[in-house]
Amino acid sequence: MDYEYDLFISYAHIDDRSPFGQEKGWIDLLHERLSVLVSQALGNEVKIWRDGHNLQGNDVLSGAIGEGVTRSLLLVPVISPRYVQSDWCNREMEAFHAAAPPPAAAGPGFRSRVFKVVKTPLPEHLKNLEPGHIRNLIGYQFYGGDESSGLLREFSPDTTDKHYWAMLYRLVADIKQTLIELKYPSGALASSTPSTSTLSHAAAPAANVSHANAAAAPTPNGARVSPPSKFVYLAETTSDLTNERELVRDELRQRGYGVLPEQKLPLDSLEALSKDVRADLARSALSVHLVGIKYGSTPEDDARSVVRVQEELAAERGAADSGFQRLLWMPPGLATPALEVSDARQKTFVAELQTRVAAGSELLQTSIEDLKTRVVEKMAPPAKATARTDRRSKLKQVYLICENRDRALVRPIKQYLFKHKFEVITWLDGDANAAANLMDYHRKNLRECDAALIYFGSGDEPWVRKNLEDLEKAYGYGREDDWCASAVYVGSPSNEQKEDFLTHMVPYVIRNFDSFNPDDLSEFVNAVESAEGGQS
Known part of the structure; x- marks a missing residue:
């Protein structure tokens, strides 16, 4: 079966209503902006399917909508309390999942073809209703804590909300990169007006093929883009450093590196957490750990924080493989009166990191821009030796x-x-x-x-x-x-x-x-x- 569309936007219609009575709702603007920004990033028009009709839960998923779901390369579900309770939205998700190629031909091995946009955070009693196929995806959170009230609030699609636009550009960059890797696999001929339908299930690049050995793929303009040759384990961190982690992630993704983990880490047991972390560390050439003032979440059966467990497992990996590198970063002034750590557990952890820097690891306590620079330096191939004539x-x-x-x-x-x-x-x-x-x-x-x-x-x-x-x-x-x-x-x-x-x-x-x-x-x-x- 051929793919006809680049994106399918799956959403609940109630989420497109503007609370201000404006003509264009949140989904309207997302659709419009994705169309413009992704097209500009690729250099050709993207084809986006989005249902504009209100359907009942007992309607059959068929006709144009069914074709749109199953013939789309990527799915963009807009998660909200209404979305997870909608039979129709769940059917779209199931249809996409059923029609998707098997894992051996699903595309980039480190990335899902589902780009989960979280418009509204789910209340606790609805979290188990989120479709299982995407529950563990990290996604793109279009909400955050209000600095004045401390309450969670949605980002506004208004042109003045910098948080909304930062997340939108992150989404656009990732969609663009994935479309390039899916539509222009190794050996494909460049075309100034490529067609989505030229990529069939059989032609999709294999997920279990290492991108380190894959040839560069041509872009719509004929230039060749190398898929990720190396992976970086960018450790999950605490809420006070979420923005800094995203900045490092963006830098790496823009430079073509795969960033792990791609899914949320399990917290139900230390065994499950360690298994997932070790698997991702084994695929990575470098791990990056951001440590701040908060101790963070812990597995249900262990007192150590997730941040600490990841650091210890990375140290274990480094001890076994001299080629594996670690970068640890702390904000300038951490553990001083300027940035005091109140949690005794975190104080101990920070003090240990500052005094035990093992071979193959490096501790930075400087700006996030310096960290980004150092990460890129670490991932760059070693420079060839030259004659010392200067x-x-x-x-x-x-x-x-x-x-x-x-x-x-x-x-x-x-x-x-x-x-x-x-x-x-x-x-x-x-x-x-x-x-x-x-x-x-x-x-x-x-x-x-x-x-x-x-x-x-x-x-x-x-x-x-x-x-x-x-x-x-x-x-x-x-x-x-x-x-x-x-x-x-x-x-x-x-x-x-x-x-x-x-x-x-x-x-x-x-x-x-x-x-x-x-x-x-x-x-x-x-x-x-x-x-x-x-x-x-």
Whole structure:
């Protein structure tokens, strides 16, 4: 059977009534806007079927409407309290499900052909009436919490409601991508005016074929679009970070990556939750975990939050596979007075994450834009090695870590290293204005600098130990090479704690409580210069 339509909009007619008596209702506007925006995104007109008649529950699903349901590539059900109670809407859903190809030919293996639009949240007593085929789909929620009242409210289709339009554009982007993958499979000929009817059930791309091995598919304009070559496990998070998660998801989807999980995670048991999470992690090259101030939901038989369970299972996957990577993100200032965590369970979880960054994982506490950038960097193929002919590429970078109070004391050290043609990058720890905003800068330097020199001046031994631990954590932040040299410079003012200081964590411990003597740094400098690529 051939497909004649791109989309079938399934809805309850009561949901198209405008509470303001306007001529166009919510569904009218959705239909109109999907038609325009998806057509513009694809470069050709999309064909949308939508029933405009009021039918009774005992009417037969046949004729034009039945043809519309069964001959549509994608289904867009508009979920509402009325929708789930409508026999007619349920028949449309059943008809689409029955007519859809079997799983082996259903299209993209990570994505449903049903785009669930949730117009109005379902009351608790109606949730079990939602059709089973779509109950676990995450969907597109056109409602949210009202900031003033705290109550849930529908997004307004008015042109001024930014939440409505953000969700609509997300829906459009996903529909566009799925139509491209379904209508222009590998080997198809590009056409400026493609017909939906050219795709039959037999021609639909197989869902169990890995997109990593699939050839690029031509778009309506002849350009080839690569289906997702890798999957990212974007862990479910708490309500305070829903918007941030959606921004990361959109970035990945727009770049052609598959984003998992596609369905809601089960909460009835830890076993069911773990099974689903492990299955999706096994398909993913990277997991991303957003951790905020809330602890979140827990499985019915376990006290750990879903956020924590996902993180622990991802760590388990990383321990078994060195190629698997993890990114953990927290809002800047989390667990400080600026963004205080009140739940004791979450306090413990956040503290653990901030102190145990394992190999293959990276913790960011910076803007969401920085997280998006880092995720894309992680998923990008490694750059090919090139000859190091550029003068700047040969410069060795020395990371000079000190307290802000010791700025004047480290100046001679910095100048001496600079004369040896090292690029000296200084981290002034203890700068109140920099602490919250520049932690990602600190981690970037830990990843990229060739050598590190910790100045033990105004700080105490715990401060030094913390920075020594950071040198080890650098590998968890994404560092690939060993430090070509690392040292602790124990300088003035002198005290008993400094005189007793010993460590095996760095090869060089330099003591000088008097004025700077260049000879003190000779071994450190020689080690940096003799490393591959250094300048002598």
